[in-house]
Amino acid sequence: MARDTPPRWDRRMQQRLARGEAAALGELYDRFASIVHMLAHRVLDDDEAADLVTREVFGYIWENPDAYDPKEGSLRSWVAKITNSQAVHRLRMTEAAALAAGRGSSEEVEQKVRRAAVAARADYIVTSMPAPLRAALELAYHQRRDYRQTAKDLGVSEDEARRRLRLGLQLLSTAHTRPLEGSAPPGSGRSL
Numbered sequence: 001m002a003r004d005t006p007p008r009w010d011r012r013m014q015q016r017l018a019r020g021e022a023a024a025l026g027e028l029y030d031r032f033a034s035i036v037h038m039l040a041h042r043v044l045d046d047d048e049a050a051d052l053v054t055r056e057v058f059g060y061i062w063e064n065p066d067a068y069d070p071k072e073g074s075l076r077s078w079v080a081k082i083t084n085s086q087a088v089h090r091l092r093m094t095e096a097a098a099l100a101a102g103r104g105s106s107e108e109v110e111q112k113v114r115r116a117a118v119a120a121r122a123d124y125i126v127t128s129m130p131a132p133l134r135a136a137l138e139l140a141y142h143q144r145r146d147y148r149q150t151a152k153d154l155g156v157s158e159d160e161a162r163r164r165l166r167l168g169l170q171l172l173s174t175a176h177t178r179p180l181e182g183s184a185p186p187g188s189g190r191s192l
Contacts, residue, residue, distance in 0.1 A: 010068075010075035018066035019031075025062050032076065033058070036083045039123050043087035043116045049094070053087050060086075077128035084120035091116050122175035129171055136164035 016024035033054060041054035060082060068078045092119075095109040126134060132154075139145040139153055151161035 007070060007074070011070050012143065013069050013075060014065050014070070017062065025058065028061065028075075028079075029058055032079050035076070035127060036079060039080060039083045039120065039127065040087040042121045042123055043084065044091055045092075050087075053090055056086055057083050066099060073128060077124075080124045080127040083123045086115050088113065088120055097098050122172055125171050125175055129168060133164050133168040133171070136161060137168040140165055 013024060013028060017028070036054045036057050037050050040057075041047065041050035044050055044053065057079065061079065068075060071083070092113050095104070098104055099106060099109050125180075126137065135154060136150050139150045140147070145153060147161045147165055148158055150165065151158045154161060154164075156164075157189055
């Protein structure tokens with residue numbers, strides 16, 4: 001995953017994009033393309049569809065740099081939100097087409113979309129959470145560390161490690177209870 005970016009970098013990047021600097025889009029792509037693709041693939045389970053969503057997301061950012069509001073969170077968080085919204089929208093369209101072709105039932109389609117939306121929300125939460133919480137969860141989940149090992153690896157107290165893990169898990173627990181906000185990005189405006 002890309003490293004966290006300071007708010008000043010976020011504002012400067014937005015200003016460069018608003019001025020139409022193609023180099024800024026390239027820099028943003030280099031920093032966030034792997035996250036965008038990973039989030040899209042998590043929802044769609046299809047490399048080609050994830051590639052398409054990745055292009056759509058960066059196209060939307062290029063066309064609408066002023067849609068980002070630094071007061072509402074980091075640029076990374078905004079990019080993740082756009083990605084999840086677009087990926088869920090694309091999944092809904094794909095599944096609706098499959099339903100129209102007689103494959104599956106509307107209940108199956110809705111259940112698949114709901115599961116993908118929850119997964120997208122969980123990914124968005126993890127992507128958007130502060131780096132210390134994310135690092136603690138990644139150690140605990142991916143490397144199977146307990147809170148003592150996590151504390152040692154992060155160089156924090158055991159109480160702090162427990163606090164970070166608890167808060168991170170509390171945030172993740174909201175993935176199935178709160179809908180993913182935002183709409184699928186439209187696309188009209190500047191081109192490269």
